[in-house]
Amino acid sequence: MFSIHPRHFAFDLDCFFVAVERAQDPSLNGKLVVVGAAPGQRGVIACASYEARAFGLKAGMPLAQARRLCPQAIFLQGHFDRYLEVSRDFMAILQEYSPFIQPMGLDEAYLDMTGFESLYGPPAEVAMRIKARVRNELKVTVSVGIASSKVTAKVASDACKPDGLLEVPPGGDAAFLAPRPIEELPGVGEKTLPTMRRLSIHTIGNLAATDPVVLRCVFGKWGDILHLSANGIEHSPITEAPAAQKSISRETTFPHDTHDIPFIKSTLRYLAERVGAELRREEMRARHVVLKLRWDDFTTLTRHHTFRQPADTDEAIYDSGLALLLKELSKDPRQVRLIGIGVGGLTPRERQLALMESPTERYQRLALALDSIRDKYGYTAIQRGLTFALKEEFPEEHGRYLLATAALSR
Numbered sequence: 001m002f003s004i005h006p007r008h009f010a011f012d013l014d015c016f017f018v019a020v021e022r023a024q025d026p027s028l029n030g031k032l033v034v035v036g037a038a039p040g041q042r043g044v045i046a047c048a049s050y051e052a053r054a055f056g057l058k059a060g061m062p063l064a065q066a067r068r069l070c071p072q073a074i075f076l077q078g079h080f081d082r083y084l085e086v087s088r089d090f091m092a093i094l095q096e097y098s099p100f101i102q103p104m105g106l107d108e109a110y111l112d113m114t115g116f117e118s119l120y121g122p123p124a125e126v127a128m129r130i131k132a133r134v135r136n137e138l139k140v141t142v143s144v145g146i147a148s149s150k151v152t153a154k155v156a157s158d159a160c161k162p163d164g165l166l167e168v169p170p171g172g173d174a175a176f177l178a179p180r181p182i183e184e185l186p187g188v189g190e191k192t193l194p195t196m197r198r199l200s201i202h203t204i205g206n207l208a209a210t211d212p213v214v215l216r217c218v219f220g221k222w223g224d225i226l227h228l229s230a231n232g233i234e235h236s237p238i239t240e241a242p243a244a245q246k247s248i249s250r251e252t253t254f255p256h257d258t259h260d261i262p263f264i265k266s267t268l269r270y271l272a273e274r275v276g277a278e279l280r281r282e283e284m285r286a287r288h289v290v291l292k293l294r295w296d297d298f299t300t301l302t303r304h305h306t307f308r309q310p311a312d313t314d315e316a317i318y319d320s321g322l323a324l325l326l327k328e329l330s331k332d333p334r335q336v337r338l339i340g341i342g343v344g345g346l347t348p349r350e351r352q353l354a355l356m357e358s359p360t361e362r363y364q365r366l367a368l369a370l371d372s373i374r375d376k377y378g379y380t381a382i383q384r385g386l387t388f389a390l391k392e393e394f395p396e397e398h399g400r401y402l403l404a405t406a407a408l409s410r
């Protein structure tokens, strides 16, 4: 009987931001390199080279701490536009091999290659060809895991980093996963790890053998997903359309702590417009807005606002963010170190049927027109009075403000 084994590929570029910097400047090869902010600027590490990771440096660590731990490292501001370009080219290469692609952020994607063997040959061979193309055309390396499920493929790609290729044979998922430490399972992070330890779950195999009823009691619905994952069983297919992003956000650390309300407002406006532009580019609307603030003592808070109807205009995002911001600033005298704004609960934008244009729709049309101008000429080509104040504070590059930390949407 003829049977087709599912073959899922998980791709993950190695040490992405640093790899792109090294492609542009090979003298950085083999050195301790950190992408975060230029010397003297504040913020957090976006990407540390493997050599620097050996010193304990990792993404998210404040740069001041990184400089103390590893003063000899080379600190770079990074070239965010270039990372976006490489990311787009990377996804374009993958798309040539299968329409069933699910990008996960900038440098990761799943590809469903089930049944493509007659077209391309054995999966490991096509993976080798894709790896060679990424190396030759983009000058960076990619690690690839292949398995019957996305989750196993992902664990395999992490396990073979850097520049690795690891195929788990059909039917071998559970056996491959069982001996691996539980923290290697996607979805098990710093928050869930202590609970796992309390339940004496140390390996993925321990989790696979735990009664799902127990897991449901402890983790709710998430428990079922964890149990399936630990057994290497798929719970969500790779669909033709990229899976809906759950949220879009932008944040930045200020060059200096501040309680200057007009300045903070301008920055919020700028970030809200960047979030709005991406939301509209994705043809989505958001159900809620999240404001993030970090005070000068590093305590961080988030505040939510839910829209009455899903929205996608800069105004809706900024106005709700601003209301949340002013509420916090009015009752807290501390200085602000970081500000971020995001949207969540994304739903696809439907076509407008109404004949009369409401004020919201006029804003929408305005926003779409601005987006297309900015796509051509850069963000700073056209802007509102409010964000103009940022000209004094942030340098410009390629028609965008260069914030201290290039914020990613996750």
Ligand code: DCP
Residues within 6 Å of the ligand: 012, 013, 014, 015, 016, 017, 018, 045, 046, 047, 048, 059, 060, 107, 161, 162, 408
């Ligand atoms: N990134 C960031 N801030 C973070 C985490 C990541 O800006 N807190 C950026 C920089 C990374 C890129 O996203 O280069 C990809 O993140 P990964 O977690 O995939 O890490 P790397 O690609 O840097 O390394 P690895 O080889 O472990 O995948």
Ligand code: CA
Residues within 6 Å of the ligand: 012, 013, 014, 015, 016, 107
């Ligand atoms: Ca990566």
